[in-house]
Amino acid sequence: MADIVIRDVTKTYPGGRSPATDNVSLTVADGEFLVLVGPSGCGKTTLLRMVAGLDTPDAGSISIGGRDVTWLSARDRHVSMVFQSYAIFPHLRVRQNIGFGLRMRKAPPEQIEQRVRWAAEILELSDLLDRYPAQLSGGQRQRVAVARAIVVDAGVLLMDEPLSNLDALLRLQFRAELKKIVRQIGTTTLYVTHDQAEAMSLGDRIAVMRAGRIAQIGSPLQVYDRPRERFVGGFLGTPPMNFFSADLRCSASGAHLRVGDQLLTAPDQLGAFDQRPVVVGVRAENIDVAKAPADGRIRARVEVVEPTGASMLLTVRLGEYELKVQAPPNFDVAPGQDVWLRCAPESLRCFDPETALALVA
Template structure:
C-alpha cells in the first residue's frame, strides 16, 4: 500500500480536441478508496491510464509510495488494474487466470497456489477454480479479474468502470462485495465511474471531473450536500438538484429572491446582490408538499406523477421553471393540481448564475 500524489498532470491529444486533462492535482492517502466521477469524455480514464503508465503525461508528476513513477514502465510501478471488460483469458481455467500475474513475475508454484486459494475464497470462487470463463456468469468473470488484481500484493489498485457490464441487480450485489473486499485489504484504490450511485456508495472521497479538470473533491456526503458548482449539483443525484433563477429584491424584513410573483427570504450575506439574478439550488428530497399557509413555501403546478415503489416523483413547475419533488409512496394528486412546497432554508444552496459557483452566505 502507498500514498498516491498527482501534481499538475497535463495530457493533450493531437487533432485539435484540446486537453484530456488540464493541470490535474490530487492526493490519495494510503489505504484510501478514491472515486473519479464524471461524464464520458471528462478525462477520468485518461487520468487513470497515466497513473497506470499506459499513457505518458505531457507535463506533471506522479508519485506513488514516495517514488516518482511518472515515466516508469507499468510493470515497474507495482500496481494492479481491473478493466471495464472482464479481460480474462478464455483458454485458461479460473485458477490459471488468477495466478497469471504471479507466474509472469516468477513467483514459486507453491506460493502461487496459496495466493490463488486465498483470493478465490475471498471472492467466493473456490468452486469454480477448474472451470473455463465461458462457463461462468458475468459477475463471476469480473470476480476472477478482481482476484487476479489483488493476488500480486500491489501498492495501488486501479479500477476502470468494472461494474458497467453487469446487469442492475448483479451490479448492486457486487458493489457491496467490492466495498467489503477493499476495506478488508486496506489497499489504496482509485476507481473510475460515471455512475453516481457507485461513487456515493463506494468512495471514502469523490473527485468530480469536468472537461479535464477536478472541480470538487470531498467525502460523498459533503459533495452531495454542498456542491461547489451547479455542474456538480446537476450531475449528482437522481433526479439531480433543482435550480431556480430569480432576482434579488429588497424587502422590509431583508432581501428576498423574486420568482415570478413568489419570493423566498435570502440569507443576509446575499443582500449585496440587490437587483441581480441568483440561482437557488435545492434537492428534490428536501422539498415537502404541505398545506397552504406554511412558510417558507412556493406554489407549484403539478405536471407529472411517477410512482417509484418506495417513493413518488413529482414533476412540477414554479413560475415556469421545472422542479422535481420526491415524496412518500402513495402520494395522491393529479396533474393540473396546485401544490404548496415547503422550502427549508437549511437545504437551500445559492449560486452565481454567471460562474455557476456556490456563494458564501455568512
C-alpha cells in the same frame, strides 16, 4: 501500501482540440478508496491510464509511495488494474487466471497456490477454481478479474468502470461486495466511473471531473450536499438538483428570493449579495410538498406523477421552470392540480448566474 500524488498533469492527444486532462493535481492517501466520476470524455480514464503507465503526461509528475513513476513502464510501477472488460483468458481455468500475474513475476508455485486460494476465498470463488470462464456468470467473471488484481499484492489498485458490463441488479450486489473487499485488503484504490450512484456509495472521497479538470473533491455527502459549482449539483443525484432563477432581496426581516411574484426564505449568510439575480439549487428530497396553501409556501402546478415505490416523484411547474419533487408514497395527487412547496432555507444553494460558482462555500 502507497499513496498516489498527481501534480499538474496535462495530457493532450494528437488532433485533440483541448487537453484530455488540464493541469490536474490530486492526492490519494495510503489505503484510501478514491473515485473519479464525471461524464464521458471528461478525462477520468486518461488520468487513470497515466497512473497505470499506459499513457504518459505531456507535463506534470506522478508519484506512488514517494517514488516518481512519471516515466516508468507499467510493469515497474507495482500497480494492479481491473479493466472495463473482464480481460480474463478463456482458455485458462479460474485458478490459472487468478494466478497469471504471479506466474509472470516468476513467483514460486507454492506461493502462487497460497495467494490464489486466499483471493478465491475473499471473492467466494473457492468452488469455481477449476472452471473455465465460459462456465461462469458475468458477476463471477468480474470477481475473477478482481481476484487476479489483488492477488499480486500491489501497492495500488486501479479500476476502470469494472461494473459497467453487469446488469443493474448484479451491479448493485457486486458494488457492496467490492466495497467490503477493498476495505478488507486495505489497498490504495483509484476507481473510475460515470455512474454517480456507484461513486457515492463506494468512495471514501469522490473527485468530480469536468472537461479535463477536477471540479470538486470531498466526501460523497459533502460534495452532494454542498456543490461548489452548478455542474456538480446537476451531475450528482437522481434526480439531479433542481435549478431556477430568482432575485435576492435582503431587509431587516431577513433574506428572501423572489421567484416571479412569490417569495422564498433565503439563507441568512446571503446578506452580502443583496439586490442581485441568483440561480437557486435545491434537491428534490429537500422540497416539502402540501395540497393546501400556507404561509411560507409557494404554488406550483403538477405535470407528471411517477410512483417509485419508496416515494412519489412529482414533476411540477414553477413559473417557467420544471422542478422534481419527492413526495411520500401515499401522496394522492394528479396532473393539473396545484400543490404548495416549502424549502428549508438551509437546503437552498445559490450560484452566480455568470460563473456558475456557489455564492457561499
